[in-house]
Every structure is written in structure tokens, then in C-alpha cells.
Amino acid sequence: MKNNIKLRKFHQAKWDEEVIFELHHPGERGVVPPEVETNVSQETGDAKAIIAETMQRETPPALPEVGQMRVLKHYLRLSQHTLGADINIDIGQGTCTMKYNPKINEAFVKSPKSSELHPLQDESTVQGALEIMHRLDLAFREISGMDYFSFQPSSGSDAIFTMASMVHKYLEVQGKADQKDEIITTIFSHPSDYAAVSVKGFKVIMLYHDPETGRPSVEALKSALSERTAALFITNPEDTGIFNAEIKEFTRLTHEAGALCCYDQANANGILGITRAKEANFDMCFFNLHKTFASPHGAGGPASGALGVKSELVDFLPVPLIDFDGNKYSLNYDLKNSIGKVRSFYGVIPAVIRAYAWVMSLGAEGLEEVAKVAVLNNNYILEKIKKIHGASAPFAEGQHRIEQVRYSWQQLFEETGITIEDIAYRMADFGFHLWSSHHPFIVPQPFTIEPTESYSKQELDEYLLALEQIVKEARENPELVKTSPHNSVTHRYDETWLDDPEKWAISWRSYQKKHPEGIK
Amino acid sequence: MKKAHPYIPNSVPEVQKAMLKEIGARDIEELYQTIPENLRFRGKLNLPKALTAEADLKRHVFGILNKNKDSEESISFLGGGSARHYVPAICDEINQRSEFLTAYAGEPFEDHGRFQSLFEYQSLMAELLDVDVVNVPTFDWSQAASTSIRMAERITKRGKALAADTIGPDRLAMIKNYCQPVMEIELVKHDQQSGLLDMEDLKGKLTNETACLYFENPSYHGVIETQGQAISDVLHEKGALSVVGADPISMGVLKPPARYGADITCGDIQPLGIHLHFGGGLGGFIATRDEERFVREYPSRLFGITRTTVEGEYGFGDVLYERTSFADREHGKEFVGTATALWGITAGVYLALMGPKGMQEVGEHIVQKARYAALKLNQIHGVKSPAFNSGHFKEFVVDFNGTGKNVQQINRRLLEKGIFGGHDLSRNFPELGQSALYCVTEMITKDNIEKLTDALSDYLR
Numbered sequence: 016m017k018n019n020i021k022l023r024k025f026h027q028a029k030w031d032e033e034v035i036f037e038l039h040h041p042g043e044r045g046v047v048p049p050e051v052e053t054n055v056s057q058e059t060g061d062a063k064a065i066i067a068e069t070m071q072r073e074t075p076p077a078l079p080e081v082g083q084m085r086v087l088k089h090y091l092r093l094s095q096h097t098l099g100a101d102i103n104i105d106i107g108q109g110t111c112t113m114k115y116n117p118k119i120n121e122a123f124v125k126s127p128k129s130s131e132l133h134p135l136q137d138e139s140t141v142q143g144a145l146e147i148m149h150r151l152d153l154a155f156r157e158i159s160g161m162d163y164f165s166f167q168p169s170s171g172s173d174a175i176f177t178m179a180s181m182v183h184k185y186l187e188v189q190g191k192a193d194q195k196d197e198i199i200t201t202i203f204s205h206p207s208d209y210a211a212v213s214v215k216g217f218k219v220i221m222l223y224h225d226p227e228t229g230r231p232s233v234e235a236l237k238s239a240l241s242e243r244t245a246a247l248f249i250t251n252p253e254d255t256g257i258f259n260a261e262i263k264e265f266t267r268l269t270h271e272a273g274a275l276c277c278y279d280q281a282n283a284n285g286i287l288g289i290t291r292a293k294e295a296n297f298d299m300c301f302f303n304l305h306k307t308f309a310s311p312h313g314a315g316g317p318a319s320g321a322l323g324v325k326s327e328l329v330d331f332l333p334v335p336l337i338d339f340d341g342n343k344y345s346l347n348y349d350l351k352n353s354i355g356k357v358r359s360f361y362g363v364i365p366a367v368i369r370a371y372a373w374v375m376s377l378g379a380e381g382l383e384e385v386a387k388v389a390v391l392n393n394n395y396i397l398e399k400i401k402k403i404h405g406a407s408a409p410f411a412e413g414q415h416r417i418e419q420v421r422y423s424w425q426q427l428f429e430e431t432g433i434t435i436e437d438i439a440y441r442m443a444d445f446g447f448h449l450w451s452s453h454h455p456f457i458v459p460q461p462f463t464i465e466p467t468e469s470y471s472k473q474e475l476d477e478y479l480l481a482l483e484q485i486v487k488e489a490r491e492n493p494e495l496v497k498t499s500p501h502n503s504v505t506h507r508y509d510e511t512w513l514d515d516p517e518k519w520a521i522s523w524r525s526y527q528k529k530h531p532e533g534i535k
Numbered sequence: 536m537k538k539a540h541p542y543i544p545n546s547v548p549e550v551q552k553a554m555l556k557e558i559g560a561r562d563i564e565e566l567y568q569t570i571p572e573n574l575r576f577r578g579k580l581n582l583p584k585a586l587t588a589e590a591d592l593k594r595h596v597f598g599i600l601n602k603n604k605d606s607e608e609s610i611s612f613l614g615g616g617s618a619r620h621y622v623p624a625i626c627d628e629i630n631q632r633s634e635f636l637t638a639y640a641g642e643p644f645e646d647h648g649r650f651q652s653l654f655e656y657q658s659l660m661a662e663l664l665d666v667d668v669v670n671v672p673t674f675d676w677s678q679a680a681s682t683s684i685r686m687a688e689r690i691t692k693r694g695k696a697l698a699a700d701t702i703g704p705d706r707l708a709m710i711k712n713y714c715q716p717v718m719e720i721e722l723v724k725h726d727q728q729s730g731l732l733d734m735e736d737l738k739g740k741l742t743n744e745t746a747c748l749y750f751e752n753p754s755y756h757g758v759i760e761t762q763g764q765a766i767s768d769v770l771h772e773k774g775a776l777s778v779v780g781a782d783p784i785s786m787g788v789l790k791p792p793a794r795y796g797a798d799i800t801c802g803d804i805q806p807l808g809i810h811l812h813f814g815g816g817l818g819g820f821i822a823t824r825d826e827e828r829f830v831r832e833y834p835s836r837l838f839g840i841t842r843t844t845v846e847g848e849y850g851f852g853d854v855l856y857e858r859t860s861f862a863d864r865e866h867g868k869e870f871v872g873t874a875t876a877l878w879g880i881t882a883g884v885y886l887a888l889m890g891p892k893g894m895q896e897v898g899e900h901i902v903q904k905a906r907y908a909a910l911k912l913n914q915i916h917g918v919k920s921p922a923f924n925s926g927h928f929k930e931f932v933v934d935f936n937g938t939g940k941n942v943q944q945i946n947r948r949l950l951e952k953g954i955f956g957g958h959d960l961s962r963n964f965p966e967l968g969q970s971a972l973y974c975v976t977e978m979i980t981k982d983n984i985e986k987l988t989d990a991l992s993d994y995l996r
Contacts, residue, residue, distance in 0.1 A: 027645060034840075034849065035655045035887050045888030046623045048897040051904060052981045059906040062788055062899035065926050067761040070790050075891035076662045083625065086887050090629045090880075096648030099637035111639050115542050119589050121631065123596050124812070131605035133613040134814030135958045137950055140609075143602035144813050150599075157580045169674035172872035180712050192716070210860035210870035214685070216717045219865075258569045289567060290574045305873060309542075312639035313630075314649045315671070315836075315876030317815065333712075348962075355708035359616050359677045360814025367815075372596050378585025381540050387563045388545045394566050395554045415558075415566045443645040450640060453861045471544035472554060498844075504647035505843050508850030512841035516827040519839045519854045521668045522654075522661035525825055526840050534842045534849055 028095035039079035107449035109463025112306035145344035160293020161323030166362035172207035174301035174320025203253035229410025256416035285418030288383035308370035319366035392466035419465035441499035614974025626808035650851035656883030667825035670835035676803035679819030681713035687747035699750035730758035730923030751780035757930030767796025787894030808885030818875035834869035
């Protein structure tokens with residue numbers, strides 16, 4: 016195999032595009048709604064006669080008036096100012112699982128047979144939609160070992176919140192809700208494992224990692240567990256890509272304390288068919304359909320957190336469940352201990368349809384291949400990054416990782432003063448994302464790479480080449496990095512406008528009030 | 536695997552070998568050495584045979600989807616939280632663009648377009664709602680209403696909330712779960728004739744511990760609440776906030792809640808250029824005035840406009856990022872994560888296309904068409920329509936109690952004629968007996984209404 020990798024001479028589209036309000040030309044129309052038939056309006060009188068005077072809008076909304084083609088052009092240009100996974104080698108947004116989202120799946124969700132289904136239609140008219148939800152439920156039961164899946168939660172964080180709600184309800188039914196009010200999580204689990212359970216009123220205890228292994232110890236868990244423990248919320252592998260080998264001991268001890276074990280499977284891409292929630296004795300788990308199961312991220316949603324539970328917890332799920340009597344699918348609202356609703360209707364069905372199609376394209380063997388190649392790609396990248404002077408992979412020295420690694424530029428920073436932000440900005444000049452990672456900021460100058468199964472070795476090498484190039488620049492021409500990006504859509508921005516109440520402008524009208532002098 | 540799967544380029548054996556060599560591992564199995572044997576799943580997942588050929592997959596999935604009968608091939612009077620409005624072609628064109636569809640969490644430079652389009656969405660919604668601050672949309676209206684109530688709790692530091700008993704039942708179930716046990720929720724009654732909020736009941740239940748009242752306008756029953764200002768005044772006198780759920784497609788004709796004292800406005804953007812998707816097309820907005828004590832309590836992303844190092848260049852970024860759980864899991868407000876950005880971009884496109892006149896025209900159309908349908912239904916023997924003697928927007932309750940038939944029977948008959956009758960309210964509003972919620976948008980023609988009334992007259996004769 017030849018390996019003629021070179022850095023691209025990249026430059027992103029840059030249209031210097033106006034804000035939509037600046038395209039306003041009085042009288043232009045973008046689209047015209049249908050007119051009311053004459054004999055209808057004759058019978059009803061005009062709208063003003065129907066709406067009480069006190070409730071009528073006095074002045075029309077100051078929306079821009081723009082012709083149709085110009086609106087299209089405006090948004091197409093903005094789309095070109097956006098770097099989707101379809102276009103770049105999107106391995107730098109670790110924890111996000113930026114994999115290929117098959118185009119055929121878009122044909123399914125664009126079809127009126129799914130897009131034009133109203134959620135309150137008679138069950139007999141939506142048998143196909145319910146069947147797909149049921150079939151994906153069956154597949155997920157296999158993949159996780161759980162007994163039933165609900166697709167109602169709208170994201171991973173929402174699934175965490177839903178699990179916390181079920182834990183609360185479960186304890187309430189047992190009469191223990193007042194006594195058991197603490198949830199244990201870990202620092203390298205997703206921030207929402209802390210934040211979303213707090214919304215439900217739980218006090219959260221956070222386990223820190225052992226500085227050597229990078230994962231929480233059994234001893235740390237033991238000292239956190241008490242009669243007040245309601246549940247354990249944990250990611251495995253954690254956001255470091257380190258698998259907690261003692262997880263079964265974690266769940267055993269948690270159960271022993273009379274608490275439930277809730278598995279955040281946001282990081283499932285490297286373990287499909289390899290290890291399951293069931294074998295680790297979890298009571299609940301969830302999969303992110305927009306991550307592991309190839310539903311597109313949509314610039315930040317809509318998404319789906321498919322929530323799986325053991326049979327004894329089915330009764331606590333949000334309503335409705337989907338029942339199948341072997342012949343007909345139906346919605347079941349009759350759940351004794353249901354927490355109620357975590358979203359209107361049944362969930363983000365387009366994500367469910369895409370996930371189903373993705374699983375069907377791969378089958379058992381394919382899913383396992385996804386996991387294995389994701390892990391192969393990750394360890395390949397790990398090996399290469401360890402060789403980049405200035406970068407490191409803290410914790411678990413000498414061990415292989417699962418599907419991602421949280422790295423550090425600390426050494427490079429100490430030697431050159433170049434920060435992760437600088438590098439992330441400079442990566443944009445080569446057409447790449449490099450994410451500086453979300454909370455916690457324990458690993459200094461952190462970055463997280465998750466190559467998934469979707470990119471070829473050639474592409475991984477190209478991404479690595481860009482990192483190596485920037486490290487070289489950091490030593491030889493740091494100004495170039497510090498003033499980047501140079502080939503992206505815009506440049507470094509004034510952060511005081513985003514944090515100062517006198518200056519922040521969260522809408523165009525606010526901008527016009529606070530900054531009458533304008534930018535242009 | 537025998538063949539490389541099209542989605543997995545590195546399943547080619549020679550490539551794997553080369554990569555393993557680089558890593559210094561014998562095989563991929565070795566890379567899993569940190570997972571103990573007792574946790575390994577050694578069986579074979581019992582899944583249907585893979586349909587790796589795209590042609591086979593397409594046939595299979597459409598084979599299932601085609602069992603559905605959709606709203607486009609029927610006449611649908613269904614609403615109740617999701618309604619079929621016209622979706623301009625450009626809305627679909629933009630939200631299917633690879634760049635937007637597959638973007639996620641890039642920086643404001645290379646994802647400038649994502650930031651700008653969502654800033655524009657916020658700005659367009661701000662004009663529609665007559666406020667200065669709108670969030671990057673959350674999951675749906677239920678979430679938006681729940682978060683609005685929790686924001687009111689943090690702003691007022693009071694632990695009780697009131698909610699009108701005419702709000703959507705899904706939303707009420709969601710609000711209860713989202714707020715309890717931290718907050719208490721109590722319902723305020725409505726007037727049986729008009730469907731409007733019962734002011735005396737509100738005054739009786741409002742105390743110095745009340746954080747807010749949440750009500751919807753139009754109500755779940757489509758009733759236009761006319762006492763908006765009076766309600767807000769009563770609340771403000773007690774130091775409580777006025778939180779209003781509104782339908783954005785009504786805003787071309789109805790007064791924005793902020794104009795009658797609402798402190799927080801929330802609702803769903805699905806009517807603004809987004810398909811039904813069996814309930815998957817929802818997106819929740821939250822809107823307030825630009826006051827620091829309000830802005831600080833949003834859990835959502837808020838994109839702001841700023842300047843860059845280059846003269847005359849716009850930049851966009853997160854306002855007060857420190858508020859969010861991305862920045863601080865312990866002190867962040869509620870939680871933030873993947874929500875419904877793509878629908879936010881789409882709703883922005885919709886508002887940019889519609890402009891002020893389009894929003895006014897569509898609002899007028901809906902008001903008139905719904906009124907027309909209600910009057911026509913009222914002419915049918917035994918039917919009372921609308922059940923509440925108030926002005927309505929888009930939806931209204933049809934009372935079938937005098938027909939001797941239940942809604943289930945009626946809707947079954949309508950279905951045979953290719954009509955999706957109004958949503959049966961008997962489960963969630965038993966006090967209304969056999970009543971249904973009819974939804975009439977600009978997609979319903981006079982002809983459609985005639986088909987409905989003909990079918991009903993025929994059956995209820």
C-alpha cells in the first residue's frame with residue numbers, strides 16, 4: 016500500500032454573508048401562504064372579528080422581507096460556513112462519535128410514510144412506525160441484555176434524567192425516597208451524570224480517578240456508599256477511553272447498599288457485541304442513537320437516548336409502552352408506577368428509524384466489526400500521538416484503550432506557550448475539528464480523539480499529519496498558531512461581548528440597541 | 536467478515552494487519568485486554584440477517600413503513616401538540632444539507648454558519664415574540680415549559696408553581712415529573728363555559744410562596760385567553776412570574792405574551808416549517824426579556840453576536856457559557872446537551888421566508904378556517920361546536936355528548952372515509968365526556984371540511 020498523504024491546501028468558503036435582517040427589502044416575499052376561500056371568509060368575517068380586541072397583535076413582527084431565492088442562497092452560504100462530518104475527517108470531537116450517517120437512511124425519514132405521520136393517528140394507521148420501534152427494541156435487548164427499551168428520552172442527558180426519575184419513583188414506591196437521596200457518579204462520566212440527576216433533587220457524590228489507573232477505585236466507591244445511596248450513574252468506558260475492569264464489583268457493592276445501577280452508554284461504540292450491561296449487572300442503561308447508532312447529529316439535535324431496563328423496572332418507564340400481541344402493535348398507557356412523561360408523544364422517531372436501518376445493514380457480525388475497527392483505529396491513533404513530541408495520553412500507561420483517548424498538550428504548552436485552543440483554531444485551517452473537551456478540566460490542555468469505524472487509515476494519517484504540522488509550527492513559528500485561524504470563515508472574536516450584560520446581544524434587535532455603531 | 540462493509544473502510548484485512556503492526560498487537564482481540572473475561576459476551580447476538588446491500592435494506596425498511604397511512608394521503612384534523620402546517624420546500628432543502636445535518640459541536644470559526652443560523656433563529660423568534668432573548672431550542676414544548684417553571688423557581692427562590700388545568704396533558708405529566716420533588720405543582724381551574732382561566736380560583740391559590748403560574752394561550756382546547764394582562768397583574772402583585780405557553784404560528788395575529796405581562800414565554804417550533812415525524816418534529820423555545828437575572832438562569836445554549844480581530848467581520852459564540860453544565864457540572868443550570876438545533880435552523884428559514892406578511896396571513900387563515908369548521912360542525916344534529924363559547928385559534932373542542940355515539944365510534948367511521956377525526960379527549964379530560972379536539976390549519980380546504988361534515992351528518996343522522 017502506498018501512503019502518499021499530504022496536507023491539503025484548504026480554505027473554507029467565506030462569503031462575508033450578511034445577517035438575514037440586512038437582506039430586508041420592503042415588499043419582497045419568500046413564500047405565500049394559501050388564501051382563505053372567499054365564501055369561507057364571507058361566513059366568518061375577518062380574523063379581527065374573531066379575536067378579542069385585547070388579544071390582537073398591534074404591530075406586525077419586524078421580520079425581514081426577502082425574496083425566495085435570496086433566502087435560499089443565504090442559508091446555502093451559511094451551510095458552506097459549517098463543517099459537517101460528511102465533509103471533514105471528523106475524529107477530533109471525542110465523546111461525540113462522529114461516524115458516517117448513511118444517506119439511504121435519510122430517504123426513510125424524508126418519506127411521507129414517516130414524516131407525515133401524526134402522533135395521535137389511530138393505531139391501525141401507524142403499524143409500520145410502531146413495528147420499527149418494536150424491532151429496534153428487540154435488537155437493543157440483544158445488544159444490551161436488558162428486557163425492554165423506551166425511545167421517549169430526547170438525548171443522552173435526557174435519558175440520564177429519565178433514569179434519575181425512575182430511581183426516585185422506585186424508592187418512593189418502597190417508601191425510601193426520603194432516606195435514599197444520594198447518587199454516586201465519576202468525574203470522567205459525562206457532566207450530565209451529575210447535572211441531570213441534580214435536577215431531580217439528588218445530592219451527587221463524585222468519585223475521582225486513581226492518578227495511575229485513571230479510573231475510580233473500589234475503595235473510593237466503598238467510602239462513598241451508605242444507606243443514603245440511591246444509585247450509581249457511571250459511564251464505561253469513561254470519557255478517557257479507559258474501561259473499568261472492576262465494574263462488576265462496583266455494581267455488586269452498589270446493589271448490596273440497596274441502590275440501583277444505571278449505565279450511561281454514551282461510549283458504547285467500541286463494545287458492541289463485546290460486553291453488555293447485563294453481564295455487568297446493571298439495572299438500566301441507554302444508547303445515544305445520534306452517536307453509536309448513526310443518526311446524524313443535526314448541528315446539535317434532534318437526538319435520542321434509548322433507555323433500556325430490566326423487567327422489574329418496566330413498570331416505572333414513561334408512558335406509553337409499545338405492546339405487540341403477535342399480530343398488532345398498540346400503545347399501552349396502563350403502567351402502575353410510571354414516572355409519567357419525559358417528552359410529548361413517543362420520542363424522536365426519525366432517529367429510531369435510522370438506527371433500525373443501521374443495525375439491519377450491519378447485523379450481529381457487522382456490529383461487532385464496528386466495535387473492533389473503532390478500537391483498532393483508536394489504538395492506532397494512540398500509538399501515533401504518543402510519538403508526537405509535546406503530546407501525551409495521561410493514565411493507564413502501556414494499556415490499550417477502547418474507543419477514544421483524552422490526551423494532553425501540557426508538555427507542548429510548557430515548552431511553547433501554545434494552548435489547546437490555539438491548536439484547535441489552527442486545525443480549522445486544515446479543515447479539521449479539534450475539540451477542547453467539556454468539563455472536567457482535570458487533564459491539562461485536554462483534547463479527545465475518537466476515530467470511530469468510519470474513516471480509512473489514509474484519512475487518519477491525514478489528520479495526524481495536521482497535528483504534527485501544528486506541533487512543528489508551535490516551535491518554529493508560534494505566531495502563526497497563536498493568530499489562527501487564517502483559512503477559516505472568521506477569526507478570533509471578542510469574548511467580552513459574550514460575557515458582559517451591557518454588551519451581550521442574544522438577538523439582532525438587542526445588537527441594534529446595545530451596539531448602535533454596528534460592526535460593519 | 537467476508538466482505539468489507541461499506542460503512543467500515545478499515546475492515547480490509549491487509550489494512551488491519553498494517554495497523555496492528557504499528558500498534559504492536561497480535562490481533563484486535565488483544566486490544567480488549569482491559570475487559571475481564573467474565574464481562575465478555577461470547578455468544579452471538581440474535582439479530583436478523585444483515586441487509587448489507589443497500590437495495591435490500593431499502594426494500595425491507597420501506598416494506599415496513601408502507602404499512603403506515605399518513606396524513607398527506609388522508610384529511611387530518613389532528614392537533615394537540617403537533618399539527619400539520621405547510622412546510623416550504625426550502626426548509627427541507629436546508630435541513631437536509633450535509634453540512635448542517637452532520638455538524639455537531641465545532642468551534643465558532645469552522646462552524647460559523649451553524650452559530651450564525653441559530654443566532655438568526657433566536658433573532659427572528661425574538662421579533663415574533665417581542666422579546667430580546669430566545670434560547671437555542673430545547674427538546675420540545677414540554678421541556679421548555681418545565682424548564683421555564685424551574686427558571687421561575689430559581690429567579691424567585693420560591694418552591695411552588697401553579698398551572699392552568701387547560702394545559703396539554705403531556706406537558707402536565709412532564710412538568711410534574713420534571714419539577715417534583717423539588718417543587719410543588721397545583722392546578723388552577725377554568726370556567727366551564729368559556730374555557731378561560733378562573734380568576735377567583737387563581738387568587739385563592741396564589742400565595743407568597745408561588746414562583747409562577749404557567750398557562751397556555753391558546754389553551755390546549757384552542758381557547759384564546761383574553762385575561763392575559765389581568766392574570767399577569769395579579770401574579771406580579773404577589774411577586775410571582777407569569778409564564779405563558781404560546782403557539783408561534785399564532786403570533787402574526789395574536790398579541791405576544793410579553794405584551795400582556797409574560798415574564799417567560801415558551802412553546803414549540805414544530806409549526807414553523809417542520810414535519811410531524813410521528814411526534815419527532817418538536818422543538819422547544821424559551822423567551823424572556825434581556826435582564827441578567829433571567830439570562831443567568833437559562834440552562835440552554837444562547838448564541839450571541841460579537842466582533843472579531845478583523846474589522847467589519849461578524850463573530851458568534853456562546854453567551855455566559857459558565858452557566859451551563861458543559862462548563863460546570865456541579866453549578867450549571869439544570870443540564871445542557873444535544874437538543875434540537877436542526878429544527879431551530881429550519882424554523883429560522885421558515886420565518887425568513889414568511890416575513891411579517893406571511894405570518895399575519897397564515898394566522899388570519901387559521902383563525903377563519905377554524906371558525907368556519909366549528910360553525911359547520913355545529914349544524915350537525917346533536918353536535919355542539921365549539922364546546923367553549925370563546926374565540927379560538929387553530930383548535931377547538933367538539934362536543935358529541937348529544938349524538939348518542941362515542942368519539943371512538945365516530946372516528947372509526949371517519950377513518951373509513953379517509954378522515955382522521957379530532958383527538959378523543961375522554962381519557963385526559965373525562966369531565967368533557969365524549970368530546971374531541973379538532974385542529975384546522977391552513978392545510979385544510981373548504982372542501983375537506985365539507986367531506987367531514989357530510990360524513991358526520993350521514994353517520995349521526
